[in-house]
Amino acid sequence: MTTTDIRTSGASGGGVAGHQAGPPRAARPGRPRARLARARSGLHTLVFLAPMLIVFGVFSWLPIGRAVVMSFQRTNLVTDPVFVGFANFQQVFADPQLWTAIQNTGYFALLALLFGYPVPLVAAVLMSEVRKARGLFSALAYLPVVVPPVVAVLLWKLFYDAGEDGVFNTILGWFGLGPVAWLQDADVVMPSLVLEATWAAAGGTVIIYLAALVGVDPSLYEAAEIDGAGVWRKLWHITLPQLRGVLLITFILQIIGTAQVFLEPFLFTDGGPANRTLTLLLLIYRYAFTNSLGGDYGAAAALSLMLAVVLAAFSMLYFRLTRKWSS
Amino acid sequence: MLTSRTAAAVTAAALTALGLAACSDDGPDDGKTHITVTIDAGLEQAAIDAFNARVEQFEDANPDIDVETQEYTWTAGTFTAQLAGGTLPDVFSIPFTDGRGLIERGQIADISAYTAELPYRDAFNPNIAAAGEDADGNLWAIPIAAYGQGLHYNRTLFEAAGLDPDAPPTTWDEVRTAAKAISDATGEAGYATMTNGNTGGWILTTVVDALGGRTEDAGTATIDTPQMREALAQLQAMRWDDDSMGDTLQYDWAGINQDFAAGRIGMYVSGGGNYGNLFTQNGLNPDDYGLTVLPLADAPDAGVLGGGTLAAVSPNAEPAEQEAAVAWIDFYYMEKLTDQAAAVADAEVKAETGQPVGAPELPVFDQATYDEQQSWIAEYVNVPVDQMAPYTSQVFAQPLVNEPVTATQEVYAVLDTVVQSVLTDEGADIDALLATAQADAQAAMDAAA
Numbered sequence: 001m002t003t004t005d006i007r008t009s010g011a012s013g014g015g016v017a018g019h020q021a022g023p024p025r026a027a028r029p030g031r032p033r034a035r036l037a038r039a040r041s042g043l044h045t046l047v048f049l050a051p052m053l054i055v056f057g058v059f060s061w062l063p064i065g066r067a068v069v070m071s072f073q074r075t076n077l078v079t080d081p082v083f084v085g086f087a088n089f090q091q092v093f094a095d096p097q098l099w100t101a102i103q104n105t106g107y108f109a110l111l112a113l114l115f116g117y118p119v120p121l122v123a124a125v126l127m128s129e130v131r132k133a134r135g136l137f138s139a140l141a142y143l144p145v146v147v148p149p150v151v152a153v154l155l156w157k158l159f160y161d162a163g164e165d166g167v168f169n170t171i172l173g174w175f176g177l178g179p180v181a182w183l184q185d186a187d188v189v190m191p192s193l194v195l196e197a198t199w200a201a202a203g204g205t206v207i208i209y210l211a212a213l214v215g216v217d218p219s220l221y222e223a224a225e226i227d228g229a230g231v232w233r234k235l236w237h238i239t240l241p242q243l244r245g246v247l248l249i250t251f252i253l254q255i256i257g258t259a260q261v262f263l264e265p266f267l268f269t270d271g272g273p274a275n276r277t278l279t280l281l282l283l284i285y286r287y288a289f290t291n292s293l294g295g296d297y298g299a300a301a302a303l304s305l306m307l308a309v310v311l312a313a314f315s316m317l318y319f320r321l322t323r324k325w326s327s
Numbered sequence: 328m329l330t331s332r333t334a335a336a337v338t339a340a341a342l343t344a345l346g347l348a349a350c351s352d353d354g355p356d357d358g359k360t361h362i363t364v365t366i367d368a369g370l371e372q373a374a375i376d377a378f379n380a381r382v383e384q385f386e387d388a389n390p391d392i393d394v395e396t397q398e399y400t401w402t403a404g405t406f407t408a409q410l411a412g413g414t415l416p417d418v419f420s421i422p423f424t425d426g427r428g429l430i431e432r433g434q435i436a437d438i439s440a441y442t443a444e445l446p447y448r449d450a451f452n453p454n455i456a457a458a459g460e461d462a463d464g465n466l467w468a469i470p471i472a473a474y475g476q477g478l479h480y481n482r483t484l485f486e487a488a489g490l491d492p493d494a495p496p497t498t499w500d501e502v503r504t505a506a507k508a509i510s511d512a513t514g515e516a517g518y519a520t521m522t523n524g525n526t527g528g529w530i531l532t533t534v535v536d537a538l539g540g541r542t543e544d545a546g547t548a549t550i551d552t553p554q555m556r557e558a559l560a561q562l563q564a565m566r567w568d569d570d571s572m573g574d575t576l577q578y579d580w581a582g583i584n585q586d587f588a589a590g591r592i593g594m595y596v597s598g599g600g601n602y603g604n605l606f607t608q609n610g611l612n613p614d615d616y617g618l619t620v621l622p623l624a625d626a627p628d629a630g631v632l633g634g635g636t637l638a639a640v641s642p643n644a645e646p647a648e649q650e651a652a653v654a655w656i657d658f659y660y661m662e663k664l665t666d667q668a669a670a671v672a673d674a675e676v677k678a679e680t681g682q683p684v685g686a687p688e689l690p691v692f693d694q695a696t697y698d699e700q701q702s703w704i705a706e707y708v709n710v711p712v713d714q715m716a717p718y719t720s721q722v723f724a725q726p727l728v729n730e731p732v733t734a735t736q737e738v739y740a741v742l743d744t745v746v747q748s749v750l751t752d753e754g755a756d757i758d759a760l761l762a763t764a765q766a767d768a769q770a771a772m773d774a775a776a
Contacts, residue, residue: 076410076411076432076434077410077411077412078410078411078432078433078434078642079432079433079434091774096767161574161575162574162575162576163573163574163575166574179574181574181576181751183577184576184577184750184751185751186751186752269577270523270524270577270579272522272523272577272743272744272747272751273576273577273747273748273750273751273752274744274745274747274748274751274752275744285404286740288407288408288411289403289404289405289407289408290403290404290407290524290525290736290740295407295408295410295411297411
């Protein structure tokens with residue numbers, strides 16, 4: 001409610017009271033004016049809200065609703081759709097590639113959690129300890145986020161060149177190691193994708209942690225130092241507890257983000273070698289765009305819907321389980 | 328007088344209305360029929376100039392039609408997205424394999440009323456016309472080019488390896504030997520194959536056909552065959568025993584063309600008409616180029632996989648636009664195959680702008696029409712025909728095999744996985760891979776049926 005709303009409401013209330021007591025005539029014109037003002041105010045609000053509502057409605061809510069409907073249809077988006085009940089869901093569950101994609105996505109999420117989740121935190125803590133040029137370190141950490149993702153992948157493809165003259169293989173060669181087929185060896189390819197994804201995304205999380213660290217009361221650190229605490233004890237007993245709210249949020253964001261990984265497997269490997277990097281979103285993409293049915297959008301929408309429901313349920317469960325800790 | 332708040336609200340509403348109005352897609356109302364036609368993506372400026380010159384010629388001959396151009400290259404993923412999103416140009420090209428399915432599902436415009444009027448409608452090679460016809464024989468999409476797969480090779484790498492570029496391999500054993508020689512002598516990949524985006528399955532199917540096998544028998548998957556084992560064993564030997572396939576083992580069509588044109592690949596299998604793409608989009612040095620036919624096994628069913636391109640019209644095109652689109656297809660793609668003046672005009676423009684003229688194709692009509700058309704443009708031919716002679720002198724005698732028709736892309740995708748496994752896993756068990764692929768391919772075919 002705006003300030004104007006409160007004022008007009010108050011004026012209206014006074015008018016009612018005045019009417020009961022036999023108000024002076026001069027007060028009567030105030031009632032329609034107040035109604036008019038309120039109506040105008042509501043209209044103004046609606047007009048200013050309209051662009052946002054239209055944009056969100058057309059580009060977010062409508063497609064979401066459309067996807068839900070589509071998951072129960074056989075459609076190629078050109079000819080008329082046909083309702084097929086749960087056939088799309090049955091088709092997806094019967095696809096052996098679904099389980100491959102679930103395993104791969106889980107593996108990516110696990111690796112990203114083990115290696116990608118701590119990296120920004122450690123980087124932020126170390127940077128917060130730096131007395132000089134903290135801004136420079138922040139900028140350097142954030143720089144990969146600014147690089148367009150496709151450009152970053154093309155750059156890393158050079159790094160990952162399987163030949164002896166590839167960037168990483170050249171470095172390994174200095175130590176008598178390699179060469180490694182980074183994107184072609186089934187055992188190495190997923191960690192390779194996680195490494196690039198961590199590099200590309202860590203900067204944004206570092207900035208969040210740095211901002212949160214500013215809010216930690218410096219006197220806590222000073223007291224700890226007086227008590228003889230080192231960097232790691234301060235980290236364990238002060239920083240982590242103080243950041244727990246932010247850590248909880250970044251954890252769930254990380255899970256949701258990695259469950260929807262698409263860019264890296266699509267651009268680096270197209271799901272290969274031999275489906276070792278086929279993820280759920282890449283499978284959805286394949287359903288939709290690379291089959292002889294001219295686009296199996298029903299199956300794609302069905303798998304999308306299932307993924308969204310699972311992630312929503314996981315998020316709710318997560319927040320319920322961590323409510324006590326976060327408070 | 329408007330208050331400032333009211334004025335702001337009116338402005339916001341007006342901007343919203345303007346924004347929505349901008350979403351509409353009405354063409355200019357100048358009395359002309361407006362169509363959007365396809366130009367290959369990533370062309371050199373000379374090729375774009377040549378194309379624009381042809382557009383001007385068409386507009387001069389058809390003053391009631393206005394032609395706009397849109398960059399377009401068919402790939403399995405982007406085409407389906409553009410089709411669903413309604414962002415295809417009015418005229419676009421599709422591979423033979425997709426014609427029947429798109430027609431059956433009504434995903435392209437029914438232009439058969441207009442194509443029936445074309446003077447050469449009944450002159451098409453029946454096997455080729457079938458790719459663009461519905462079940463009743465109505466022509467919905469016009470065949471504009473046909474090809475047979477070929478073995479492209481780099482003459483410079485052949486010479487560097489001590490091989491005779493005028494005597495390219497004629498058996499698959501010789502392909503393997505040459506690949507090892509090139510790899511040992513130059514450090515480049517002696518032989519490379521496509522693996523990604525369904526192209527791995529496409530090329531594997533090509534080799535299987537050349538060995539006398541097939542991957543489909545009337546809706547039944549025939550993946551687990553001796554010919555398939557032989558093709559995969561050859562790849563396995565080149566990759567792991569000979570180490571002659573280089574460091575890059577993941578290629579799609581664009582990627583392998585790029586690396587071949589850059590001199591990083593000794594040999595690879597692809598469509599016999601690839602020279603245009605290699606030269607105009609990837610900067611191939613013509614002196615490097617060599618093309619020969621695929622080695623065919625001494626088996627009764629051994630043949631060369633064929634394919635081709637259909638010109639189709641968007642399902643969103645209005646009848647007048649469909650008619651104009653057929654006129655464009657007739658002018659740009661077909662007249663040069665059937666009319667001497669048009670053939671000469673097309674070749675002249677291409678030659679003047681340095682574009683390739685005379686790259687090998689298979690006839691979409693009969694052999695006599697093709698030979699006649701080649702004689703019309705003989706003086707403008709600027710591709711290294713002598714270096715393509717091992718192909719052009721033999722391909723017409725090779726039995727042509729059509730691409731599989733049931734769940735083609737899905738089966739190719741299944742075979743992608745097999746090829747990738749063999750190339751990236753030294754211990755890959757071909758028997759197990761084929762058993763799985765057989766089941767997956769059959770499941771895909773059953774689903775399509």
